[in-house]
Amino acid sequence: xxxxxxxxxxxxxxxxxxxxxxxxxxxxxxxxxxxxxxxxxxxxxxxxxxxxxxxxxxxxxxxxxxxxxxxxxxxxxxxxxxxxxxxxxxxxxxxxxxxxxxxxxxxxxxxxxxxxxxxxxxxxxxxxxxxxxxxxxxxxxxxxxxxxxxxxxxxxxxxx
Amino acid sequence: xxxxxxxxxxxxxxxxxxxxxxxxxxxxxxxxxxxxxxxxxxxxxxxxxxxxxxxxxxxxxxxxxxxxxxxxxxxxxxxxxxxxxxxxxxxxxxxxxxxxxxxxxxxxxxxxxxxxxxxxxxxxxxxxxxxxxxxxxxxxxxxxxxxxxxxxxxxxxxxxxxxxxxxxxxxxxxxxxxxxxxxxxxxxxxxxxxxxxxxxxxxxxxxxxxxxxxxxxxxxxxxxxxxxxxxxxxxxxxxxxxxxxxxxxxxxxxxxxxxxxxxxxxxxxxxxxxxxxxxxxxxxxxxxxxxxxxxxxxxxxxxxxxxxxxxxxxxxxxxxxxxxxxxxxxxxxxxxxxxxxxxxxxxxxxxxxxxxxxxxxxxxxxxxxxxxxxxxxxxxxxxxxxxxxxxxxxxxxxxxxxxxxxxxxxxxxxxxxxxxxxxxxxxxxxxxxxxxxxxxxxxxxxxxxxxxxxxxxxxxxxxxxxxxxxxxxxxxxxxxxx
Amino acid sequence: xxxxxxxxxxxxxxxxxxxxxxxxxxxxxxxxxxxxxxxxxxxxxxxxxxxxxxxxxxxxxxxxxxxxxxxxxxxxxxxxxxxxxxxxxxxxxxxxxxxxxxxxxxxxxxxxxxxxxxxxxxxxxxxxxxxxxxxxxxxxxxxxxxxxxxxxxxxxxxxxxxxxxxxxxxxxxxxxxxxxxxxxxxxxxxxxxxxxxxxxxxxxxxxxxxxxxxxxxxxxxxxxxxxxxxxxxxxxxxxxxxxxxxxxxxxxxxxxxxxxxxxxxxxxxxxxxxxxxxxxxxxxxxxxxxxxxxxxxxxxxxxxxxxxxxxxxxxxxxxxxxxxxxxxxxxxxxx
Numbered sequence: 018x019x020x021x022x023x024x025x026x027x028x029x030x031x032x033x034x035x036x037x038x039x040x041x042x043x044x045x046x047x048x049x050x051x052x053x054x055x056x057x058x059x060x061x062x063x064x065x066x067x068x069x070x071x072x073x074x075x076x077x078x079x080x081x082x083x084x085x086x087x088x089x090x091x092x093x094x095x096x097x098x099x100x101x102x103x104x105x106x107x108x109x110x111x112x113x114x115x116x117x118x119x120x121x122x123x124x125x126x127x128x129x130x131x132x133x134x135x136x137x138x139x140x141x142x143x144x145x146x147x148x149x150x151x152x153x154x155x156x157x158x159x160x161x162x163x164x165x166x167x168x169x170x171x172x173x174x175x176x177x
Numbered sequence: 178x179x180x181x182x183x184x185x186x187x188x189x190x191x192x193x194x195x196x197x198x199x200x201x202x203x204x205x206x207x208x209x210x211x212x213x214x215x216x217x218x219x220x221x222x223x224x225x226x227x228x229x230x231x232x233x234x235x236x237x238x239x240x241x242x243x244x245x246x247x248x249x250x251x252x253x254x255x256x257x258x259x260x261x262x263x264x265x266x267x268x269x270x271x272x273x274x275x276x277x278x279x280x281x282x283x284x285x286x287x288x289x290x291x292x293x294x295x296x297x298x299x300x301x302x303x304x305x306x307x308x309x310x311x312x313x314x315x316x317x318x319x320x321x322x323x324x325x326x327x328x329x330x331x332x333x334x335x336x337x338x339x340x341x342x343x344x345x346x347x348x349x350x351x352x353x354x355x356x357x358x359x360x361x362x363x364x365x366x367x368x369x370x371x372x373x374x375x376x377x378x379x380x381x382x383x384x385x386x387x388x389x390x391x392x393x394x395x396x397x398x399x400x401x402x403x404x405x406x407x408x409x410x411x412x413x414x415x416x417x418x419x420x421x422x423x424x425x426x427x428x429x430x431x432x433x434x435x436x437x438x439x440x441x442x443x444x445x446x447x448x449x450x451x452x453x454x455x456x457x458x459x460x461x462x463x464x465x466x467x468x469x470x471x472x473x474x475x476x477x478x479x480x481x482x483x484x485x486x487x488x489x490x491x492x493x494x495x496x497x498x499x500x501x502x503x504x505x506x507x508x509x510x511x512x513x514x515x516x517x518x519x520x521x522x523x524x525x526x527x528x529x530x531x532x533x534x535x536x537x538x539x540x541x542x543x544x545x546x547x548x549x550x551x552x553x554x555x556x557x558x559x560x561x562x563x564x565x566x567x568x569x570x571x572x573x574x575x576x577x578x579x580x581x582x583x584x585x586x587x588x589x590x591x592x593x594x595x596x597x598x599x600x601x602x603x604x605x606x607x608x609x610x611x612x613x614x615x616x617x618x619x620x621x622x623x624x625x626x627x628x629x630x631x632x633x634x635x636x637x638x639x640x641x642x643x644x645x646x647x648x649x650x651x652x653x654x655x656x657x658x659x
Numbered sequence: 660x661x662x663x664x665x666x667x668x669x670x671x672x673x674x675x676x677x678x679x680x681x682x683x684x685x686x687x688x689x690x691x692x693x694x695x696x697x698x699x700x701x702x703x704x705x706x707x708x709x710x711x712x713x714x715x716x717x718x719x720x721x722x723x724x725x726x727x728x729x730x731x732x733x734x735x736x737x738x739x740x741x742x743x744x745x746x747x748x749x750x751x752x753x754x755x756x757x758x759x760x761x762x763x764x765x766x767x768x769x770x771x772x773x774x775x776x777x778x779x780x781x782x783x784x785x786x787x788x789x790x791x792x793x794x795x796x797x798x799x800x801x802x803x804x805x806x807x808x809x810x811x812x813x814x815x816x817x818x819x820x821x822x823x824x825x826x827x828x829x830x831x832x833x834x835x836x837x838x839x840x841x842x843x844x845x846x847x848x849x850x851x852x853x854x855x856x857x858x859x860x861x862x863x864x865x866x867x868x869x870x871x872x873x874x875x876x877x878x879x880x881x882x883x884x885x886x887x888x889x890x891x892x893x894x895x896x897x898x899x900x901x902x903x904x905x906x907x908x909x910x911x912x913x914x915x916x917x918x919x920x921x922x923x924x925x926x927x928x929x930x931x932x933x934x935x936x937x938x939x940x941x942x943x944x945x946x947x948x949x950x951x952x953x954x955x956x957x958x959x960x961x962x963x964x965x966x967x968x969x970x971x972x973x974x975x976x977x978x979x980x981x982x983x984x985x986x987x988x989x990x991x992x993x994x
Contacts, residue, residue, distance in 0.1 A: 053207035054200020056424075058374045059456035063916035066374055094200040107198040111190065114884050118706025119197030120374040120424030126198065145924045152916060154374050154425050155706050156884065157891025158924040183787030184718040185944045188880035189725045191711045193704065224909075262680030262828075280909075313907040337833035344836030366976040367906030369896060370919060397743025398701045398733050418701075421733025423744075426705040431745050457914040465902055493907075506831060507677065507746075510840045515672035523836065532909055533902075537745055539892070539951045543673060544958070545976075551669035551959030552974065555966065565963065569670045583837035588947065590846045590872040590937045595670050597870035598848035601933050602666075632842065632941050633683075633825040634759055 025086045027052075028096025036083045043067045043078035046093060054094035054123045058152070065151030068124035069093050075131040077150075094123040097130055106130050106168045115164030117155030124151050129165045138169050193422070204424050205394040206378050210449035213380070214243055216442055217295035219285035219302045220462065221277035224313075224531040225324065228275055230305035231285060239301060241294025246286040246442060248272040252410035258433055258499055261403055266329060269497040269534075271408055271437055277306070278326055278496035279533050281462035286438050288446060311531035315470055315491035318530050326496055326529040334494065334502045334527035342509040342527075346581035347520030349476075352485025356476030360557050363472050364549035368465035368493070371538050375424020377463055378453025379435045381443035389440050390417045395433070396426040404433040405440055416440070428537030432464055432499055464536035467501055468493040469545040471512075473553050476520075481563045481571040485520040488512045490546070494527050495534035502527045504542035510582045511543045514550040515591045516572035521581035569595060570610045577617030589615040660858035664865070665968025669959040670848045673952030674841030675942070676748035676826050683825035684748075685739035686756035688717060688764050690818035692811060694804025695727045696764065701738035702753045707950055708881040709749050713757045715877050716943050720761035721768070722785020723803050739823075747948035750877060751842060752824050754943035760822030767818045768803065771810040775801055843939035845873045845947040849890075849956035853964040857987055860980030862965060864894050866929040867957050874939045874947025882949050886932045889953020894928065895921050896954060897961040898978050 024033045027050070034045050043060070046052040046069070055078055058066030062080040069078045070092040097104050103111060106129045116122040125148065132139055132147040139147070144165045145158075153161060196202035219231075233245050248254045251271045260267055273284045285302055289295035310324040317323055318332040319340075326332055333340035353359060379393035395401040398418045406413040423430060439452040454463060469492055476485035490508060494501040505525040513521045540547075558568040570592065578586045592613045599606050676682055687699040698717050704710040714728040721727075731737060741753060765785075772791040773780045776799050784794045785803070792800040810816040829839035849869040855862050867890040876882045899920040903909045913919035938945020958976070966972055971986030 047207075048209060051209070053203070056200075056204075056375070057206065057453075058376070059916060061456055061915045063456070064374060098199045103195070103198060110198045111194045114191065114194075114880055116194075116197050116706075117708070117884060117888060118374065118423065118425040119193070119202050120204065120706075122197050123200040145927070148924045152374065152921070152923070154372055154427070154892075155888050157888040157930065158927050159887050159891070159930055160884065162924060162927070181787070182719060182944065183722075184715045184725050185875065185877050186879070187715070187725075188878055189711065189715060191708050191881070192714055192726070192728075192730065193708075193710050313909060315907075337831070339833055342831070342836065343834070345834065346836075362972075362974055364974045365906075367901040367903045369900045370902050370913075372919065372921070395743075396703050396705060396745055397741075398703065398735055398738075399740050400743050402735055416735070418735045419733065421700070421703045421710075423703050423705045426703070426744065428745060430705075431743065456916070460902060460913050460915065460919055468903070468906055503677065506838070507674070507840060509836055510838060511672070511674065515670060515844075515846065530907070532907075539889075540673075540955050541746065541951065543951075544896075544955045547669070547671045547955040548958045548962070548976065549974075551671065551956075552962050552966075552972075554669075555667070555959075555963045556972075565668050569668075573670070581836065582840070583835065584839055586844075588843045588845075588874075588937065588939055589672075590935060591670055591672060591848075593935060593937070594846040594870045594872045595848045597872075597933050597935055598668070598670075598850055598868070601870055601931065602850045602868050604850070633827055634755065634823070 021084060023083050023087045025088060026090045028092055034083065038082065038084050040083045041079050042081040042083055042086055045083050046078060052093050052095055056120055056123055058120065065124040066121050068127040068151065070127055070131055073131060073134060075128050094126060105172050106133065109164040109168035109171060113160050113164040113167055115161045121151060121153045125153065125161055129168065133169055133172060138173050141166060202422055204375055204422055205380065205392045205420060206453050208380055208392045210382055213449040213451055214288045214290065214446060215292040215295045216439055216450050216452040217287050217299045218283045219287060219299050221273065221280055221282040221284060223306060223308050224280050224311035225309040226277050226306035227309060228273060228277060228284065229307055232303035235303065236287065236298040236301040239294055239298040241290040242298045243288040243290060243446060246272065246445065248274045250445065251408065251441060253408050256404065256408050258404060259503060261400065264502060268327060279531055281533055286442060288442050288450065313530050313532060315493050315528040315530065318528050326531055332529045334498055340526065341524040342505045344509050344521060344523035344581050349485045349487050349520045349522040352520030353476040356484050357479045358477045358560050360475045360477055360560050361473065362553060362556060363470065364552065365470050366545050367468045368535060369538065370460055370465055371427035371429030373425030373427055373429055376454040376456060376459050377430055377435055379439050380449060380451045381439040382449040383443050383447050388415050388417055389443055390419060391436055391440055393418055393420045393436055394423045394430055395420055396423060396430045401433045401436045405437045408437040409441055427539045428541060429463055431537040462533060464499055464534045466538035467504065467535035471545065471549040473549060475553065475557060477557050477561060479561055481561050481568045483516060483518045483557065483572050486513055486518045487522040490525040491528050493532065493535060494529050495532045496529060497534040498527065499534050499536035501535055508542035508546055512546050513581045515574050517574045517578045566599065566604065570613060575615050575618055577619065591615065663855045663857060663968040664852065665964045666850060666852050667960045667963025667967055668848065668850050669956045669963065671952065671956045672844045672846050673747065673955065674844055675751050675948035676842045677746045678826055678829040678840050681825055681828040682742055682748065682752065683823060684741040684752040684756045686753065686760040686822040687739055688760040688820045690764065690807040692808060694807040695729060696721060698728060698730045698757055699738045700731065700741060700753060701733050701735050702741040702749060703733050703744040705744055707885060708878060709744065709753065712750055712877040712881065713753055716754050716757050717761040720758055721765055721803065722787050723789045727789065747950040747952065750946050751942045751948050754946055755824035756822040758822065758943040759824060760820040763820030764818055767816065768806055771814055771816060772801060772806045775806060775809060842941050843874065843947045845949060845952055847871045847952060847956045849960040851957060851960035851964045853961060853968055855965055855968045855983060857969060860983035862898055862978060862983065864928040864961060867894065868931045869956060870933045870935065871949065872935040872937055873949040874942055875936055875945035876934060877946060879934065882934060883932065885949045886953050887930050890930045890957050893954040893957030894961060897958045897976065901977055
């Protein structure tokens with residue numbers, strides 16, 4: 018199959034790549050563009066470590082053919098990190114040790130970011146449900162759920 | 178140093194935390210290099226077979242194929258990871274030679290320009306295999322007439338002349354004769370995958386001057402470097418290993434399974450080579466926590482005291498030993514549990530079968546011992562009509578007690594830990610249980626201090642006693658947590 | 660059919676380190692021109708926070724804040740030998756090596772401070788805030804950073820240190836098993852509460868509550884992280900995980916996370932802990948270790964709780980719904 022040019026928006030900036038059809042968004046991000054915050058835990062759609070936002074919705078980038086993101090808005094963890102600090106979600110993960118090895122963290126934070134965008138004050142059950150597809154082997158999830166709860170609380174009281 | 182600790186004991190923020198929450202932390206596979214090749218492995222589709230032939234002709238025509246590596250390319254193809262500390266014999270094949278011993282055993286390494294090309298070429302390699310009978314059960318593997326897995330003719334690892342690691346303490350038969358009750362059970366577990374979120378892998382990069390930099394997620398940098406040097410028969414100075422940021426290990430990244438072949442590939446091609454396990458390889462081929470079978474026979478008095486314990490354990494090592502022989506030694510030192518038992522007999526077998534090799538995992542050799550022993554404690558409690566707390570308090574070891582492997586207990590806090598757990602959950606202890614401590618039974622001064630003299634601290638500041646204000650202390654509760 | 664509840668306990672020990680063929684780790688440390696310090700290692704942080712805790716140990720010895728220490732974790736061109744991160748050894752072994760290296764660097768620092776402050780070395784102390792001061796006259800005081808800079812630019816001295824810590828090899832007596840395989844022992848007691856659905860065989864873990872005694876905690880939040888994460892892993896081992904569901908038959912090996920069963924956040928029980936500290940005699944500042952053991956005690960506690968809930972002994976991990984139902988059936992048939 019001949020390669021195709023795919024244009025999309027990446028972290029608020031225009032991006033254009035040449036890739037073979039069915040190349041995954043994950044592969045393009047990591048191997049062509051160097052955006053390595055998006056991890057490769059399984060490349061089977063089973064772990065969520067590669068979660069990115071496409072038009073604001075969390076998706077496993079390892080299952081997404083690059084041609085499917087043409088014209089769409091892709092956000093990676095690099096795209097939600099402020100120049101001068103951390104996003105509320107990142108700050109809450111840092112403060113609450115919502116990570117150990119850090120490998121699932123980008124995917125978890127992208128899920129959390131999308132969740133809080135959709136629902137600024139989710140209940141614990143909603144957080145747990147939103148995390149359903151992403152795997153963490155280190156923390157036992159408790160600190161991750163706590164961190165997202167804290168991020169929601171901080172946002173609602175206007176704290177960073 | 179001031180008398181008060183100012184940094185130790187504080188929950189300071191993790192120094193790598195910002196990197197982790199921003200995704201700026203670089204893991205091994207986050208490195209990319211121009212001209213990087215991809216390595217994929219041709220693996221055995223069967224459990225046990227003779228290799229009659231390997232046909233690469235079709236694979237070589239796949240566009241993007243660069244070259245294949247077979248056992249003939251590996252300078253020292255037969256190794257054992259623990260050979261570094263004198264464990265013998267060398268027995269695992271970097272690439273299978275004339276025989277495969279487990280499904281998934283690597284036979285041919287394929288190098289290609291892209292991962293897709295490597296996978297396609299792997300699928301085009303034709304293997305001519307003659308299947309052999311295989312054995313999967315640890316006790317069947319030890320029975321006469323079982324298919325022999327190893328190349329030296331025994332399915333049991335030999336521990337200095339014994340087909341098991343043994344502990345003999347007191348007179349276990351006399352203990353059984355004296356006992357009011359005999360409590361027996363068999364405990365089993367199956368293999369468990371470490372399942373770190375970051376798959377095992379490395380990238381080997383040729384540098385100037387004949388050196389190679391290897392970006393790896395090994396848990397043990399020098400273990401990997403030294404084994405790679407042995408396998409490739411190169412001086413260690415030609416190898417430069419960089420790592421230390423590991424996306425979860427749990428023991429799964431203590432094997433030296435990707436670095437030697439990736440480095441060899443980089444040498445043969447003079448190009449960077451990436452070898453990272455797929456999740457399927459992680460699940461099916463990377464080593465697991467061993468399956469265990471643990472038989473326990475306890476002689477118990479009516480008051481709950483265990484007077485004799487006989488443990489026969491079998492760890493399923495799979496086709497090769499990797500770290501498992503060491504797990505049996507560690508197991509043997511812990512197979513009586515944290516209890517004072519006067520008569521103990523332990524036989525701990527490391528058994529070879531035709532399955533994926535097992536190796537290290539969190540709790541190495543002890544996790545399944547703790548499972549078996551602690552379920553057994555409840556069986557004992559029920560048999561003699563005691564509650565589960567009491568049977569543990571009755572048997573808990575104290576400082577000054579001698580463990581079956583002859584080590585004097587120095588740091589016991591089992592009793593205090595049980596008391597704290599009872600408080601945490603609101604379990605009512607008896608006055609007697611409440612008053613117990615781990616202090617020596619003869620009323621001596623307590624543990625501590627003994628081991629320090631046997632360990633070696635080097636460097637000018639290393640003299641004993643430099644710890645100053647922070648020697649021993651009493652048991653106190655620190656930062657509980659809800 | 661009913662949902663039955665039960666409580667189970669377990670009490671365990673766990674050893675720190677191994678003797679291997681001798682179990683050493685080494686560390687180097689040096690001051691930079693700006694008075695911060697770099698610790699060079701060839702050790703690995705698996706996510707447990709080793710980088711942070713060895714930095715804390717160096718900071719404690721040098722009397723500076725934790726963020727004055729940069730830890731270069733693992734590079735065989737710059738870091739001296741380390742056996743590796745396994746066997747719950749890293750905080751103990753690497754921590755000791757770093758502590759010893761930092762002590763040597765501290766001596767070098769104090770030699771210079773003695774000249775600068777015109778006081779004997781044995782009267783100098785650090786305050787943990789980055790100052791060196793004369794104990795009897797705290798007004799005579801200098802920043803550690805200033806001492807380090809002067810050492811390099813005025814006196815041409817290096818502020819550096821080497822540290823090595825080793826558990827020597829202890830051969831095992833092949834007849835009796837006599838050996839000295841570890842450095843110290845940590846302990847835990849776990850209480851688990853479960854609910855067994857006798858219709859489906861499903862087990863829900865309601866709570867895992869534990870007391871741990873792990874020696875000195877260098878970083879209590881990270882210790883707690885090990886305990887919570889390990890409790891979840893123990894629950895996962897007890898009820899879900901296997902690469903060979905019909906062991907020793909090895910058909911049905913999983914290929915992915917949908918076939919390799921593990922609980923998710925929806926299965927998260929209440930996890931709670933209390934931590935005791937009985938400093939060890941040989942760990943840095945009395946450290947024992949907590950890395951591996953946290954998955955151990957929950958397994959038998961859960962299995963015992965299942966027995967106390969429904970009267971079925973399961974001695975075969977993982978405790979699947981099928982095993983529970985077969986056990987209940989066998990029990991009913993026996994009655």
